[in-house]
Amino acid sequence: MKIEGRVWKFGDNIDTDVIIPAPYLVTTDMEELGKHCMEGVDAAFAEKVRPGDIIVAGKNFGCGSSREHAPMAIKGVGISCVIAEGFARIFFRNAFNMGLAIFESSGVSEGIEDGDQVSIDQDTGEIVDHTTGRRFSANPIPPFMQELIEAGGLMSYVLNKRRG
């Protein structure tokens, strides 16, 4: 499966407070959270994003608290996937549990620019920047985690399995 979209670039150590500021943690509604996505760094982000857009970031994306509202907000605003140099561990886990596709790839934060059109092949991990023609590689998403994403997250996955 291929994901393609326009890139929004962020730096290193984007923490969960920036992704979804604490005052909005009173809801677990994805769309509602999406309206405040990235407000800590770009107040108008949610208005500018088009469904399917991609976030590209540096090291340690999602560090900080274990709040699941962070991947929910990213998904809620319509971002199709996050590509970063690296992710904080609990964010990594929560992203898959929420059904948000994320990819680790070194070099992307230097090599991909804001606004570039980028595609990523989920099975092979190949990333192509169609604006510049540059290519990068990410670790492909293992089959189990692809299943999580396709099911829409861990809860739907578990419930689907129970229903058989």
Place this chain on the structure above:
Amino acid sequence: MSQTITEKILAAHAGRDTVVQGELITVRIDMALANDITAPIAIDLFEKSHIESVFDPERIALVPDHFVPNKDVRSAIQVQAMRTFARKYHIKHFFELGEMGIEHVLLPEQGLVLPGDVVIGADSHTCTDGALGAFATGVGSTDIAAAMITGEGWFKVPESIKLVYNGQLRKWVTGKDLILYTIGDIGVDGATYKAMEFTGDVIKALPMADRMTMANMAIEAGAKSGIISPDEVTLDYIRPRAKRPFECYTSDPDAAYAEVRTYDVSGIEPQVAFPFLPENTRSISAVGTVPIDQVVIGSCTNGRIEDLRLAAGVLNGRTIDKNVRLIIVPATPTVYRQAMAEGLLEAFLAAKGIVSPPTCGPCLGGFMGILGPGERAVATTNRNFVGRMGHPSSEVYLANPAVAAASAVLGRIGGPEEL
């Protein structure tokens, strides 16, 4: 195939002989834990799934500890949700006020987590239980909701870092100092995704309380878990507490590690982590003059009876500096009663400190000792991030209970030897 203790535990819980680092596996969960911040979300997800029962009412622990005794209406509502859920699904290990303590001290103390277990908790310091020789790690609320249904969790088998401690511990140097020193060495992301395995002669001689302090702060180096192989010290602690069978695993001598680091502890002094990261460590002799406003002795890191004994021993009849507030937080009711029986509470009160009921309270800037603008605290807790204990301009310095108590008397950061 040679394996680490972590790989052996995960393999056993996946129903396999071996697992490979990096592999994704589904494992059986021995204990799933959530607190008053994270349980309500898991409960909500569980209820929305319309499943009629939990996988095992004895394998779920719900511990309201962060804002308890309820600090306001919203925290009361969160605990209500836990209480209602616990009654409805007959959750055995729901802890009402009076039995409630800080989750990562309470669970081992009550024998609810045992060597060889897989423990998940919707709280990042769940890694504390690794001190018993269990695989224990922090997860999100969704993981807990799913585990309450299936009794399972998914994991990537982590690589391990082996940390070997040799030599002779100096006076006043504790497990807290060893872990702070280590975090100062490898950094707050030095062990991201990995299991930190603590070994060596020093660890073998270390009491359980210190071992738990070390495993507790593995997350502060970004680790997935911290672990110590069970030995006689572990078994002395576990045997009177365990109410179900358990298994002790140890790493094979030629198991594969991502990295091995060896420390000679003989030169290590008590450590102080300066704001705003646990990796900003300095030896006590290099601290300089740092006046303080408050001292907090407690938390899942250093709120055990051993910690209170150490602090009371340092106070030794002295009163604290008149510009300092001293707050003591016994981590559980058992710790509290033991401290009372040993006269420690009297010693703290006589020193002009106060004693709080068991709670996370000040550790996360919840309540019971919030810092005002520009105020400085020495705390035996685990995080000194910006605003962790109150106002964004306040500062937290992490230290062991002996240094914390000495600092309360001195009115500035200092060690017991200065008294």
